[in-house]
Amino acid sequence: MRLGALTGGSEADTITGFAIDHRKVARGTIFGAFEGARVNGEDFIPAAVAAGAIAIVARRGVRVDGAVHIAADNPRECFAQLAAKFFAPFPATTVAVTGTNGKTSTVELTRQLWRFAGHHAASIGTLGVTTADDRVTTGLTTPDVVTFLSNVAGLAREGVSHVAFEASSHGLTQYRTEGLPVRAAAFTNLSRDHLDYHGDMAAYFTAKLRLFAEVVADDGAIVVWADDPNSERVIDIAHARGLKLLTVGEHGDTLRLVGREPTLLGQQLTMEADGATHKVMLPLIGAYQAANALTAAGLVIATGGNVAATIQALGRLQPVRGRLERAVITASGAPVYVDYAHTPDALDAAIAALKPHVAGRLIVVFGAGGDRDTGKREPMGQAAARGADVVIVTDDNPRSEDPAAIRAEVLKGAVGAIEIGDRRAAIAEAVRMAGAQDIVLIAGKGHEQGQIIGDLVLPFDDVQIAREVAA
Numbered sequence: 001m002r003l004g005a006l007t008g009g010s011e012a013d014t015i016t017g018f019a020i021d022h023r024k025v026a027r028g029t030i031f032g033a034f035e036g037a038r039v040n041g042e043d044f045i046p047a048a049v050a051a052g053a054i055a056i057v058a059r060r061g062v063r064v065d066g067a068v069h070i071a072a073d074n075p076r077e078c079f080a081q082l083a084a085k086f087f088a089p090f091p092a093t094t095v096a097v098t099g100t101n102g103k104t105s106t107v108e109l110t111r112q113l114w115r116f117a118g119h120h121a122a123s124i125g126t127l128g129v130t131t132a133d134d135r136v137t138t139g140l141t142t143p144d145v146v147t148f149l150s151n152v153a154g155l156a157r158e159g160v161s162h163v164a165f166e167a168s169s170h171g172l173t174q175y176r177t178e179g180l181p182v183r184a185a186a187f188t189n190l191s192r193d194h195l196d197y198h199g200d201m202a203a204y205f206t207a208k209l210r211l212f213a214e215v216v217a218d219d220g221a222i223v224v225w226a227d228d229p230n231s232e233r234v235i236d237i238a239h240a241r242g243l244k245l246l247t248v249g250e251h252g253d254t255l256r257l258v259g260r261e262p263t264l265l266g267q268q269l270t271m272e273a274d275g276a277t278h279k280v281m282l283p284l285i286g287a288y289q290a291a292n293a294l295t296a297a298g299l300v301i302a303t304g305g306n307v308a309a310t311i312q313a314l315g316r317l318q319p320v321r322g323r324l325e326r327a328v329i330t331a332s333g334a335p336v337y338v339d340y341a342h343t344p345d346a347l348d349a350a351i352a353a354l355k356p357h358v359a360g361r362l363i364v365v366f367g368a369g370g371d372r373d374t375g376k377r378e379p380m381g382q383a384a385a386r387g388a389d390v391v392i393v394t395d396d397n398p399r400s401e402d403p404a405a406i407r408a409e410v411l412k413g414a415v416g417a418i419e420i421g422d423r424r425a426a427i428a429e430a431v432r433m434a435g436a437q438d439i440v441l442i443a444g445k446g447h448e449q450g451q452i453i454g455d456l457v458l459p460f461d462d463v464q465i466a467r468e469v470a471a
C-alpha cells in the first residue's frame, strides 16, 4: 500500500507497517505518537523518523521533520482507522464484550457456541488469542492496536470468520480495537475496578459506554445482561442510536431466565425465548457462569444464530480456564476450586457460586494485586469475610509494592482472617485444614502462570500448586 492511499495525497512511499512504539519502527513504518500515562510518545518522533518512519500520526501543532505529519485531533483514533485500512480484510463477524467481570468468560463461551454452529471462530482477551486448535497469549486483555489489528487480520487469513474480543476499559480509552466493523457488543456488568487509571466510577463507566455509543457499527446490535443495575444506561444508548437490542437475564426479553436449579456439576436453566419455554443443563456451576453463558448466547443470536439451537448448545459448553476450575480433590475429600475473582463483586460471585455445594465450611484463599486500584482491597476483604467460613489472606501479584502493606489493606476488611504471605504456604494450609464436607476456593489468579514480584515473574500456577500440596 502506498502512503498516498491513506493521506489522499500523491506520496509514493510504500507502507511496510504500523508502530506505536518507536523501538518497533522500521523503514516504511507509520508511527503513532501518543501522549501516554507514563511518557509522551511525541518525544520519540525524531527517533522514529531516524529509524525510517515515513509518516507520523500526531496532534496538530506537534513538530514533525523528515516525515509526513498526519495531524489529528484524536491521534489514537486516526491511527487505528488508518492501520485498519492497511491490515484489512478482517473476519466478517466481529463482536466485542465489555463489563467489569465476565469478559473473558463471555468471549470464550461465544467462541465455543459459534464453533458448535459450524463456524470457524476465535476469541481474543485475557487468555490470549484462542482458536479451535491453538492459544497464543498477548500479555494484555486487550492488546495494543497494532497487535490487535494484525492478529485479527491474521485470523481472517487462516479462515476464521467469527471473532469475539474483550474490550477492556483501558483498551477502549486508548482506541486499541478501533477501525474494524464491530457487528455486536455486549455488556456484562459494572462494579469497582481500575480506579487507579480512570479516577472515579463515572469516568470508568463512560470509558466502557463508548463501546456502545461509538464503536459498535451503525447497523449493529447491542446485547445486555439486564439484571445489572447499570444496564439501563446501555439500553438507553441502543435506543438513542436505533440499534438492535437483545436483553438477557431474569429481566431480559430475548432470553428470559425463569429458572436456575444448581445440580452437582452444573445447573438446569429454564428460559423463555421466542414465545417458547426452553430447558437446558448447563455444565458449569454458579449464577455468574449462567449469566455469561446467556450473554454469549445473546451475541450468537445477534449475529444470526438460531435461538433454539443456540440455547440447546449451552449444554455442550466446556469450562473456561481458571474460572471456577476444579483443580483437585484433597485426600480428605474436599474439592479445591481456582477462580480469577480479583474484584469485590467477583469474590461475591465466586463465593455465591460455591455456597450451594458446601455442606461444611467454605475456605477462601486470596490477596490483591499491587500497582492496581488500591480502593478495592478492603471491600475484597469484606466480601470474603461476609461469604466464607475461613479466610486466608495471602499475596497475589505484589508487583512494585510491599506485599505486607497490601495484605494489611485487605485485612482491614477481613478482621480476624488468617494471614500467610507466601501463596504456596497459604494454599497448603487451606488444603491441610479442609475436611470432607469443606470446599476450598483459591481466588485472584485463575489461569495466570506467574507471580509478579518486583520486576520478576516467578512461575506460579494455582491449579498446579493445589495439586502438589494435596498430593
Ligand SMILES: CC(=O)N[C@H]1[C@@H](OP(=O)(O)OP(=O)(O)OC[C@H]2O[C@@H](n3ccc(=O)[nH]c3=O)[C@H](O)[C@@H]2O)O[C@H](CO)[C@@H](O)[C@@H]1O[C@H](C)C(=O)N[C@@H](C)C(=O)N[C@H](CCC(=O)O)C(=O)O
Residues within 6 Å of the ligand: 020, 021, 022, 023, 034, 035, 036, 037, 038, 039, 040, 041, 042, 044, 126, 139, 140, 141, 142, 143, 144, 145, 168, 169, 170, 171, 174, 197
Ligand atoms: C496504563 C496502560 O494501559 N498502559 C498501556 C499503554 O500505555 P500508555 O499509552 O499510557 O503508554 P506510555 O507507556 O505512557 O507510553 C506512551 C506512548 O509512547 C510509546 N513509547 C514509550 C516508550 C518508548 O521508549 N517509546 C515509545 O514509543 C508507547 O508505545 C506509547 O504509545 O500502552 C502501552 C503500549 O501498548 C501498554 O504497554 C501499557 O500497558 C501496561 C503495560 C499495563 O500494565 N496495562 C494494563 C493496566 C492494562 O492495559 N490492562 C487492561 C485491563 C485489564 C482487564 O481488566 O482485563 C488490559 O486490557 O489488559
Ligand SMILES: Nc1ncnc2c1ncn2[C@@H]1O[C@H](COP(=O)(O)OP(=O)(O)OP(=O)(O)O)[C@@H](O)[C@H]1O
Residues within 6 Å of the ligand: 099, 100, 101, 102, 103, 104, 105, 106, 126, 141, 166, 188, 189, 288, 289, 291, 292, 322, 323, 324, 339, 340, 341, 342, 345, 346, 347, 349, 350, 446
Ligand atoms: N457475570 C459475572 N458477574 C459477576 N462476577 C463475574 C461474572 N463473570 C465472571 N465473574 C468473576 O470475575 C472473574 C473473572 O472473570 P472473567 O475473566 O471472565 O472476567 P474479565 O472481565 O475478563 O476480567 P478481567 O478484567 O481481568 O479481564 C471470575 O473468575 C469470577 O469470579
Ligand SMILES: N[C@H](CCC[C@H](N)C(=O)O)C(=O)O
Residues within 6 Å of the ligand: 141, 342, 368, 369, 370, 372, 396, 397, 444, 445, 448
Ligand atoms: N486484568 C486485571 C488482572 C488482575 C489479576 C490479579 N491477579 C492482579 O494481579 O491484580 C488487571 O490488570 O487488573
Ligand SMILES: [Mg+2]
Residues within 6 Å of the ligand: 103, 104, 105, 125, 126, 127, 141, 166
Ligand atoms: Mg478478561
